Amino acid sequence: MREAMVMRQQRHPNVLPLLAAFLSDAVLWMVMPYVAGGSAIHILNKKCPGVSKLWHVFNMNVNI
Numbered sequence: 393m394r395e396a397m398v399m400r401q402q403r404h405p406n407v408l409p410l411l412a413a414f415l416s417d418a419v420l421w422m423v424m425p426y427v428a429g430g431s432a433i434h435i436l437n438k439k440c441p442g443v444s445k446l447w448h449v450f451n452m453n454v455n456i
Contacts, residue, residue, distance in 0.1 A: 396422055 396413035399422065403409075412423040429435060436443045 393420065396420065 393413065393415070396410060399410040400413075408424040408427065410422055410424060414421055433443070433447050436447075
């Protein structure tokens, strides 16, 4: 829940506000406004083709 508390305090025009947060079966769910246009990685990949490959490599290294 610490992540939710930190996000709730953030105020920046480029960061979506946190509307609600709750635990369900020990999983933290954070509710934020819906933004049309796809995920951040989808939008980045449109602007910089190939960035999704870097994202996958990063995620593989983080989850090791």
